[in-house]
Amino acid sequence: MYVILGASGNTGHVVAKNLLARGQNVRVVGRNAAHLQSLGGEGAEIFIGDVLDATTLTKAFHKADAAYVMIPPNPTSNDVRAYEDRVSDAIAAAVLEAGVKHVVSLSSFGADKPSGTGPVAGLHDLEQKLKQINGANALHLRAGYFMENSLPQVGAIRMLGKVIGRLSPNLKLPMIATRDIGAAAADALLRLAFQGKQTQELQGQRDLDYSEAASIIGKAIGKPDLGYIHAPDDQIRAAMVQMGMSDNFAGLILEMASALNTGHMRTLEPRSASNTTPTKFETFVAESFVSAYRQQAAA
Numbered sequence: 001m002y003v004i005l006g007a008s009g010n011t012g013h014v015v016a017k018n019l020l021a022r023g024q025n026v027r028v029v030g031r032n033a034a035h036l037q038s039l040g041g042e043g044a045e046i047f048i049g050d051v052l053d054a055t056t057l058t059k060a061f062h063k064a065d066a067a068y069v070m071i072p073p074n075p076t077s078n079d080v081r082a083y084e085d086r087v088s089d090a091i092a093a094a095v096l097e098a099g100v101k102h103v104v105s106l107s108s109f110g111a112d113k114p115s116g117t118g119p120v121a122g123l124h125d126l127e128q129k130l131k132q133i134n135g136a137n138a139l140h141l142r143a144g145y146f147m148e149n150s151l152p153q154v155g156a157i158r159m160l161g162k163v164i165g166r167l168s169p170n171l172k173l174p175m176i177a178t179r180d181i182g183a184a185a186a187d188a189l190l191r192l193a194f195q196g197k198q199t200q201e202l203q204g205q206r207d208l209d210y211s212e213a214a215s216i217i218g219k220a221i222g223k224p225d226l227g228y229i230h231a232p233d234d235q236i237r238a239a240m241v242q243m244g245m246s247d248n249f250a251g252l253i254l255e256m257a258s259a260l261n262t263g264h265m266r267t268l269e270p271r272s273a274s275n276t277t278p279t280k281f282e283t284f285v286a287e288s289f290v291s292a293y294r295q296q297a298a299a
């Protein structure tokens with residue numbers, strides 16, 4: 001039995017779908033049954049529970065041979081780091097109590113650093129807590145910068161006619177499509193070839209910066225001159241709060257942006273076939289960004 005946390009989300013649903021497609025027994029975990037129904041239709045066992053609750057998670061992990069674990073984002077929390085701590089405590093306690101032997105965790109590049117990386121410090125702590133569990137083999141997938149992070153730019157383009165952000169315009173980032181993370185996690189879970197405690201970076205198809213990303217988006221939406229504005233902290237903070245995020249979350253995202261800009265947060269592995277994943281940013285834009293942009297136009 002495989003147990004998948006965050007199973008209705010970007011990465012988790014791909015992990016679950018891939019395992020189901022290979023005929024595996026899969027238990028999918030989330031708070032809302034409706035979000036998990038399509039996976040249920042494909043044969044998954046649906047388990048409703050909150051990742052903050054160690055007792056519930058222990059039940060979710062009952063008889064699991066392996067699990068995919070993650071800290072779901074909580075952008076409205078007024079204390080995101082405390083929330084992350086509570087989730088990683090609950091996950092670690094449940095993995096130990098249920099005796100799960102193989103765990104694939106969703107981590108991030110930058111998780112080697114204990115602090116100064118915004119929400120990624122919570123992923124560092126998750127890795128550390130899982131490392132302390134004797135008898136559990138853990139593979140921490142240190143994913144690159146999600147291509148999906150560009151989706152809120154739909155609103156910026158509509159309002160300002162530009163892509164806007166805090167990252168330096170020429171900062172090369174290992175941008176990755178979340179479906180590639182899900183596929184890599186499912187592969188690792190199917191093979192169960194990891195032993196002890198390991199990390200593996202997933203760097204996406206290539207490194208690219210926001211100037212190039214804006215240009216690719218611009219061509220795809222019929223605005224070939226679309227540019228990128230490197231905005232100051234206060235402007236980005238105000239925009240995030242206006243979108244409904246807490247000031248605390250916005251502050252952590254700005255800390256992460258600074259860590260990326262200064263190189264405090266960076267990949268550690270040289271790019272190779274094993275940490276490069278297939279989906280190009282151009283493909284993500286054509287398949288996901290353009291439809292989000294058109295939907296907002298229609299709305």
Ligand SMILES: NC(=O)c1ccc[n+]([C@@H]2O[C@H](COP(=O)([O-])OP(=O)(O)OC[C@H]3O[C@@H](n4cnc5c(N)ncnc54)[C@H](OP(=O)(O)O)[C@@H]3O)[C@@H](O)[C@H]2O)c1
Binds near residue numbers: 051
């Ligand atoms: N953004 C980046 O560039 C980046 C890079 C590297 C790593 N990461 C990490 O990736 C993770 C996010 O992965 P993702 O995008 O696959 O997640 P996601 O799409 O946000 O999915 C998370 C899922 O978890 C469920 N969930 C939320 N709160 C829950 C709770 N309290 N208890 C149980 N389930 C809950 C939600 O479903 P329901 O609402 O149905 O419960 C949601 O579908 C974060 O840990 C983030 O730090 C992000």
